Amino acid sequence: MKGDRHAVLTVDGKQFKLPIQSPTIGPDTIDIRRLYGEAKCFTFDPGYTSTASCESKITYIDGEAGELLYRGYPVEQLAEHSSFLEVCYLLLYGELPSAKQLEDFECRVTNHTMVHDQMNYFFRGFRRDAHPMAIITGVMGAMSAFYHDSTDISDPKQREIASIRMIAKLPTIVAMAYKYSNGQPFIYPKNELNYAANFLRMCFKVPPQQYKVSPSVSKALDRIFILHADHEQNASTSTVRLAGSSGANPFACIAAGIACLWGPAHGGANEAALLMLREIGTVDRIPEFIKRAKDPNDSFRLMGFGHRVYKNFDPRASIMKQSADEILDEIGSENKPALLVARELERIALEDDYFRSRRLYPNVDFYSGIILDAIGFPTEMFTPIFALSRTVGWISQWKEMIADPAMRIGRPRQMYVGESHRRYVPVAERPG
16 A cells, blocks of 8 residues: 555545555556445445456456556466466466576476376266366366365465366366367377377377377467456456365365356357357357447447457467468468458558447457367367366465455345345235
8 A cells, every 4th residue: 555545435424534545557446345334335336347256366457458467467478488287387376487486397297187087976966068168167177086085275385286186187177078078088198298289199190090189279279278368356366265264175165267268258259259150150250240240230240359358459460460360371270261251350450440439449358269170179169179278377375365364255235226125924814
């Protein structure tokens, strides 16, 4: 707090002083923790869009400037020069690792990529046509039954082991969900491969054939992981923190985050963007859909354009666009109509004054969906891959919350608008 600054709130003629706190960067915050005790009133903020629920040192977003920082580092620099596991270390521990620290961290993650063998039987309880998100939500929640030696949140060592286990095992679990859905046998991890390459191999290798991971595809997927690793107090992260505030074990908390991410307004955006491209179908139909997007009386809107937080260009999108161009040049988009539509739609939107004036630029979901489709993932795998990417962010936020001495169990208030006191009437005396 800088000096003795405060805001004054007047309620029924009585004034209340509320401290103003200044973060490292970003807007000042009015501290209302004592408001109910002193003024006997709450604030009303549906969606909590004007409410800070915690202090955090992990991620900073400036939506107007189009800026995203992980521990102070611009995400563009990390995506260009770093690796996903190095970013994991940064998010978890607050600093970039030395070469020795990174080697040790990679080794610890690599040694935990296998899942308990009994999990193979657990998968059989799901229908073959179950959505992969349903499967990984259930399996993540079940990890507390398989790894109960790392569920004591009061033990720092157990918290650390649980964190490493989740980062290491979720690629294996997501790949198993993918294999289970298409009837293929599970592929075990191969620890000499890097994080992204190992995941690709577990998804696409089949026993009768060799599978060689393309370096450019592996790099593109690693960038997707980095760019989705954390995004401040979004819905799923807030869900993880709220679940964790009750003292729930870490596996249950991350399972709650995965379930929240499943919502189409959150983690399903890249899937929705690709489905839109397929609906457009061919390049010659783009003007028709552009016209519909501009029509205020038409419910159609371009998916993957604009962002709730970023009022300028999504800083993650420029990196994703570079990766998308590289992948499409290597794989070719001639036989993928949706990708041809995407390139032309992107060109039109970036040049059209209607979209430019409204800052409706392609966002990270638009490009990540294109890349994942080009790699060969079906749309139902897009959100599980998002969950895989975001797990380290959820864990970092959970660990930060557990260590915060100011942490209290989450208990949002409400503005009750239902019936006031009523007298119970016996059923025989009720009319009708």
